[in-house]
Amino acid sequence: MRFSKMFIPTLREAPADAEAISHILMLRAGYVRQLAAGLYIFLPLGLRVLGKINAVLKEEMEAIGAQEISMPILHPAEIWQQTGRWDIIGGEMFRLKDRTERDFCLGMTHEEIMTWLASREIRSYRDLPQVWYQIQTKLRDEARPKSGVLRTREFTMKDSYSFDATDEGLEKNYQLHAEAYHRIFNRCGLKFLQVESDPGMMGGGYSHEFMAPSPAGEDVVALCEGCGYSANVELALSTPVPNAAVDWSYEEVHTPDKRTVKEVSHFLKIDPSYFIKSILVMSETGPVLALVRGDQELHEKKLSKVIGAHRPAQKTEVKEILGVEAGFIGPMGHTLRIIADPCLKEGLFLTGANKQHYHIKGVKADRDFTAAWHDIHNAKAGDLCEKCRKPLRAEKVIEIGNIFKLGTKYSSALKAVFLDENGQEKPIIMGSYGIGPARIAASAIEQNNDKDGIIWPRSIAPFDLELIPLNMNDPKTVETAEQLYKDLKAAGYDVLMDDREERAGVKFKDADLIGIPTQIIVGEKTLKEGLVEIKDRKTKETARVKVEEVLEKING
RNA sequence: CGGGGCGUAGCGCAGUUUGGUAGCGCGCACGGUUCGGGACCGUGAAGUCGGAGGUUCAAAUCCUCUCGCCCCGACCA
Numbered sequence: 001m002r003f004s005k006m007f008i009p010t011l012r013e014a015p016a017d018a019e020a021i022s023h024i025l026m027l028r029a030g031y032v033r034q035l036a037a038g039l040y041i042f043l044p045l046g047l048r049v050l051g052k053i054n055a056v057l058k059e060e061m062e063a064i065g066a067q068e069i070s071m072p073i074l075h076p077a078e079i080w081q082q083t084g085r086w087d088i089i090g091g092e093m094f095r096l097k098d099r100t101e102r103d104f105c106l107g108m109t110h111e112e113i114m115t116w117l118a119s120r121e122i123r124s125y126r127d128l129p130q131v132w133y134q135i136q137t138k139l140r141d142e143a144r145p146k147s148g149v150l151r152t153r154e155f156t157m158k159d160s161y162s163f164d165a166t167d168e169g170l171e172k173n174y175q176l177h178a179e180a181y182h183r184i185f186n187r188c189g190l191k192f193l194q195v196e197s198d199p200g201m202m203g204g205g206y207s208h209e210f211m212a213p214s215p216a217g218e219d220v221v222a223l224c225e226g227c228g229y230s231a232n233v234e235l236a237l238s239t240p241v242p243n244a245a246v247d248w249s250y251e252e253v254h255t256p257d258k259r260t261v262k263e264v265s266h267f268l269k270i271d272p273s274y275f276i277k278s279i280l281v282m283s284e285t286g287p288v289l290a291l292v293r294g295d296q297e298l299h300e301k302k303l304s305k306v307i308g309a310h311r312p313a314q315k316t317e318v319k320e321i322l323g324v325e326a327g328f329i330g331p332m333g334h335t336l337r338i339i340a341d342p343c344l345k346e347g348l349f350l351t352g353a354n355k356q357h358y359h360i361k362g363v364k365a366d367r368d369f370t371a372a373w374h375d376i377h378n379a380k381a382g383d384l385c386e387k388c389r390k391p392l393r394a395e396k397v398i399e400i401g402n403i404f405k406l407g408t409k410y411s412s413a414l415k416a417v418f419l420d421e422n423g424q425e426k427p428i429i430m431g432s433y434g435i436g437p438a439r440i441a442a443s444a445i446e447q448n449n450d451k452d453g454i455i456w457p458r459s460i461a462p463f464d465l466e467l468i469p470l471n472m473n474d475p476k477t478v479e480t481a482e483q484l485y486k487d488l489k490a491a492g493y494d495v496l497m498d499d500r501e502e503r504a505g506v507k508f509k510d511a512d513l514i515g516i517p518t519q520i521i522v523g524e525k526t527l528k529e530g531l532v533e534i535k536d537r538k539t540k541e542t543a544r545v546k547v548e549e550v551l552e553k554i555n556g
Numbered sequence: 557c558g559g560g561g562c563g564u565a566g567c568g569c570a571g572u573u574u575g576g577u578a579g580c581g582c583g584c585a586c587g588g589u590u591c592g593g594g595a596c597c598g599u600g601a602a603g604u605c606g607g608a609g610g611u612u613c614a615a616a617u618c619c620u621c622u623c624g625c626c627c628c629g630a631c632c633a
Contacts, residue, residue, distance in 0.1 A: 012582065012594065013568050017626045037625065085633085091557095092632065109633040143557075143631050151632090159633095218632095402633090434633080452593095470592060505593040512593090523592060 023148025038145025038153035077103035133160030189457020211397035226390030238383035259327025454515025
């Protein structure tokens, strides 16, 4: 491809409303343009990158026996109503009516439609297993689109679905996908982690996420260097570092107007890790008191798993229910439901006295209060691994893929059943598996860039080589570049030749910004010695080679 | 949905406090000189100041409403 013929609108300055590095660089290097919040146009370079990624996805999916199909993105409401998600999912689903007022939605994922197809076509265990996939547009009315192409309202996803007769079959397809995902992300040049995750709305019981470490990430994972345990902090188990034992007797302490852990801690000169933080929340079945250690934070999602949907109590509710102002609450002497974090089980603590302006020192679990014990604190760096007791590390990550064991949630709802060897009717056992190509591209940029621009991993770069004739007015330069262009293309390389009538500096700057991994520089002076330069975008190392040896050098 | 910020030429911004002829840099067009890390000189085109309403002799500037975009949080197949 000739640069002069390709639409590559590079920008000298970054648009003001871009923050994430990948977002800034994709805009500056002419890969994407924004249409509206969460809606992006992929320009020629950007589309080439997606094409490369999709090619890897297809190869690896075919390699595990998945078959490509294509599903509509406009879905009749009935199917979503049958699985219940029409009502469960809120504003995130785009809904519309056709001219006869029939309800439709735009597909945010395709479990329903895939299962519908299976329900119509699969009859016997002999038809199983099946693995179907597509690379298809999804639409979600995101509450907050952000970070360029990392969180958008319209995006493509490689989604595959496995259909099995047995749990063993599902396990096999799940593992095959996990392995394929490892190959895919490795081939795309990403650093990534596989972590345990929360299945959330997908239902089913078991899932993993694939995460690319990056400061632009929205998720946080907890990692153990010791045993390799890794999980999304939404469900990561951890033990806060135990504090040294103290020898307190049960006594009331006067703490005038000291309400927060910080205030009381400062006032009494006692570390927050000796505090019990009591948080009143309102669940659907009534008020619940949640207890975490003073230096820990309550994790709403973990608590939800125990008590269901809930919200923090208002100040007036605290007063009404506990008879004391927030800030002086303690777990002693209440009859309401108490959920406590296990790190409070051992040792003596300080907590509110249920009396204005007083706290109590020397509170002991099971003696002074009773509670149901559940891990409800937010796992954080420095906590100890639940499995091996080594300190955990926390890392910000971009979710680039996920795999779910769905079980029979969708097949049961949509009556996707088969007859087994004994003529018994059974629901198909399903799994679903997603990867976001645009997130792979953005993650690759997040992980591979420098002050000059993008440094693409070879496998997903828009071109293999950028050929840069510096002076288009020098006939020898042009002649040499044209010959190299022909030869390299004939050898199977994707080559971008910067044939523009631009100064050398402009071409260098644009080449670095665009980030094609290898540059071949044809300069007037070096050419007089029969040489051109081959420059590595990442290391900036330059090798001078004879013109006739370029192909050999590139191949090597 | 809550909190914060920002909408002025294609991009980056100044001008708004204190109302009085709409500016700068980059980019773009043309001419010339340059030509290995975003050249220089000259000339020029380009803006409903996000939109609507109001106050005023006069509004980018003050008031009201509204739309959009970004960030933090909530939410998130």
